[in-house]
Amino acid sequence: MAHDHHDNELDPMEVRLRALETVLTRKGLIDPQAIDAIIDTYEHRVGPRNGARVVARAWTEPDFADWLARDATAAIAAMGYTGRQGEHMRAVFNTPEAHNLVVCTLCSCYPWPVLGLPPGWYKAPAYRSRAVMAPREVLAEFGLTLPEETELRVWDSTAELRYLVVPMRPEGTAGWSAQALADLVSRDAMIGTARARVPA
Amino acid sequence: MTLPETPAPEASFEAPWQAQAFAIVIALHRRGLFTWAEWTEALGAELAAADARADGADYHVRWVTALERVLAARGVTAPDEITELAEAWARAARATPHGMPIALANDPGTP
Numbered sequence: 001m002a003h004d005h006h007d008n009e010l011d012p013m014e015v016r017l018r019a020l021e022t023v024l025t026r027k028g029l030i031d032p033q034a035i036d037a038i039i040d041t042y043e044h045r046v047g048p049r050n051g052a053r054v055v056a057r058a059w060t061e062p063d064f065a066d067w068l069a070r071d072a073t074a075a076i077a078a079m080g081y082t083g084r085q086g087e088h089m090r091a092v093f094n095t096p097e098a099h100n101l102v103v104c105t106l107c108s109c110y111p112w113p114v115l116g117l118p119p120g121w122y123k124a125p126a127y128r129s130r131a132v133m134a135p136r137e138v139l140a141e142f143g144l145t146l147p148e149e150t151e152l153r154v155w156d157s158t159a160e161l162r163y164l165v166v167p168m169r170p171e172g173t174a175g176w177s178a179q180a181l182a183d184l185v186s187r188d189a190m191i192g193t194a195r196a197r198v199p200a
Numbered sequence: 201m202t203l204p205e206t207p208a209p210e211a212s213f214e215a216p217w218q219a220q221a222f223a224i225v226i227a228l229h230r231r232g233l234f235t236w237a238e239w240t241e242a243l244g245a246e247l248a249a250a251d252a253r254a255d256g257a258d259y260h261v262r263w264v265t266a267l268e269r270v271l272a273a274r275g276v277t278a279p280d281e282i283t284e285l286a287e288a289w290a291r292a293a294r295a296t297p298h299g300m301p302i303a304l305a306n307d308p309g310t311p
C-alpha cells in the first residue's frame with residue numbers, strides 16, 4: 001500500500017525553477033503566461049515535420065531546391081518556418097559523393113523552427129566531441145555505414161548559423177507527392193545520422 | 201486515406217521544470233537581456249565543465265546553472281536570492297495540503 005502523504009515534497013529543481021520564475025516575474029522581466037506560450041509552441045507547434053516538408057519540397061521542385069541551396073533562410077521562411085534559432089540557416093545537400101552531418105560542439109545549437117528541439121543525444125558530450133573526431137564511428141553506431149569513398153562533411157552549428165541536412169531522395173519514389181515523401185524524412189536524416197527511409 | 205504518422209520524436213523535456221527553464225531563457229533573450237551568442241557561450245562553458253556527464257544527463261541542470269550565472273553577471277539576481285526563494289517554495293509545498301495548489305503565500309516561514 002502506498003504511503004499516504006498529506007504534504008507535498010517538490011523536487012529540488014522544481015522549487016529552483018519556481019524560485020527563478022518568482023524572482024524574474026517580480027522584477028518584471030518575464031510574464032508567466034508568456035512562458036507557458038513559449039513552452040506550448042516548442043512542445044506542440046514546431047518539430048521535424050516542418051523540416052521534412054522543406055526537404056520534400058526540395059525533392060519535388062528544382063527551383064525551390066536551388067533557392068534552398070542559395071538562401072536557405074529565405075526559402076524556409078517562405079514556407080512559414082521562422083523564429084528563434086532559425087534566423088540564419090544553411091541547407092547542406094547529401095549526394096552520392098558526400099554525406100553531411102551536423103553537430104554543435106559548444107552546446108546545443110539546433111534549427112528549432114524546422115526540427116523542433118534537439119534529442120538528448122545531440123546535447124550529450126559523447127556526440128558533441130565524437131561527431132568531429134570520429135564521425136564514421138558515430139554514424140556506424142546510428143546504423144549508418146558509409147562507403148569508404150564517400151566524403152563526410154561535419155558542420156559545427158553556432159549561435160549565428162544552423163544547418164539542415166537535405167538527404168538524398170530514396171529510389172523508387174518517382175511520382176510521389178511531396179506530402180508522401182515528407183513521411184520518409186526523419187529528424188535524424190536531417191541531422192545526418194540517418195538516410196531518408198526507403199519505401200517498403 | 202491517411203498516411204501513417206512518423207514516430208513521435210523522444211520528448212525534449214522529461215520534467216516541467218526543464219521546459220520552464222528553456223522558456224525563461226527564450227523570454228529573457230527576447231527582452232534583450234542577453235544576445236544568443238552570449239547565451240550559448242555561457243551554456244557552453246557550463247557544459248564543458250570537467251565533471252559534466254558524458255551522456256548529457258545533467259544538460260538541463262547545467263542549463264539552469266548557466267542561466268543563474270548570466271543573471272548574476274547582469275546584476276539581476278544572485279544565486280543566494282534564488283536559493284532563499286527556493287527554500288520558501290519548498291516550505292510552502294510541505295505546508296500545502298495534498299490536492300491544493302501550492303502557493304508561495306503558504307510558506308509558514310522559518311521556525
